[in-house]
Amino acid sequence: MTTTRVRISIVGAGPGGLTCARILQRHGVAVTVHDRDAGPDARDQGGSLDLREGDGQLALREAGLLDLFHAHARVEGQEMRVLDRTGVIRDHHVPDADDRSKPEIDRGRLRALLLDSLEPGTVRWGHTLDRVTGPADGPRTLHFTNGTTTRADLVIGADGAFSRVRAAVSPTVPRYTGVSFLEARFDDVDNRHADLARLVGPGSAHAADGTRALFAQRNGDNHLRVYVIRRTPLDEPTTTDRLLTEFVDWSPLLRRVLTDHDGPRVNRPIFALPVPHTWPHDPTVTLLGDAAHLMPPLGVGVNLAMLDAAELALALAGSDTVAEAVRAYEATMLPRSTEAAELLEHATEDLLSAPEPGDTRAR
Known part of the structure; x- marks a missing residue:
């Protein structure tokens, strides 16, 4: 044709x-x-x-x-912050205005x-x-x-x-990679979740300890999404109590993303x-x-x-x-x-x- x-x-x-x-x-x-x-x-x-x-x-x-x-x-x-599990910024990339x-x-x-x-x-x-x-x-x-x-x-x-x-x-x-994202959404973050909004800034923030991680990303219209990243069997149920146990030695502010989100979490297993x-x-x-x-x-x-x-x-x-x-x-x-x-x-x-x-x- x-x-x-x-x-x-x-x-x-x-x-x-x-x-x-x-x-x-x-x-x-x-x-x-x-x-x-x-x-x-x-x-x-x-x-x-x-x-x-x-x-x-x-x-x-x-x-x-x-x-x-x-x-x-x-x-x-494009701004990117790298945090440790205590919430301290260890690296900070700020883009030029243009x-x-x-x-x-x-x-x-x-x-x-x-x-x-x-x-x-x-x-x-x-x-x-x-x-x-x-x-x-x-x-x-x-x-x-x-x-x-x-x-x-x-x-x-x-x-x-x-x-x-x-x-x-x-x-x-x-094939399932063995790693899953658990997505949580935060609305009206500058007013309802101001501490988290200040920690993440206008771009993204990544905190990890080698076993688990949090990746937070600012969206438009004053929204924020946070992804809890973990190795886990496919479709294994994940409760808030279990997450709090897994992140027990992380800072209280970072642990709040496990409990203070707006609406249900969404499980996103990573395939390739x-x-x-x-x-x-x-x-x-x-x-x-x-x-x-x-x-x-x-x-x-x-x-x-x-x-x-x-x-x-x-x-x-x-x-x-x-x-x-x-x-x-x-x-x-x-x-x-x-x-x-x-x-x-x-x-x-x-x-x-x-x-x-x-x-x-x-x-």
């Missing part, structure tokens, strides 16, 4: 999927995005993201949205920015993918759990860690795909972001997903056939993601130890 006549279906309306759709539309290529959420505001999108100049921001430039991103991003969010290397933006704000840039009706909400069928040379059929189907000449899996599209090209599934994760070329199905290369959460995932999205969209816009575009995209994306995944393969252990002074890995 030539790219001017192709039917493209993206599964997943996260940053990667929406970036790909936006750049395709800028180049006159028709595309439809399918997402399982009932609507754009169906659930909390999570915390804050740092978008780097060499990948996330590069993708937004191709999407024509870089200036709008900088209008909403928080340069001060530093735009990787400013922070809330996930929800980024999603809204991308959604508003798309043509009306691009995203079909309430479409949870069940499976992809059809011959490798196409067309493919997408089967959704609501009983509907659609046909596509190219299916792009941007549907995250447990991608349903992935099964069409790879039998590989993510084996390294390397590759698949035989398929001219009608490809993957981007976590669907292609799920890694530990060390500031790489969303940036690589958006870079994947930009490169795939530009390949489709600039190639004579879809198969040629997919092959060119994967020839660059797979080696790049393998290199990054090899560097981060065991990086969950880094989250449990405080960085040495000057070490910017956690930033």
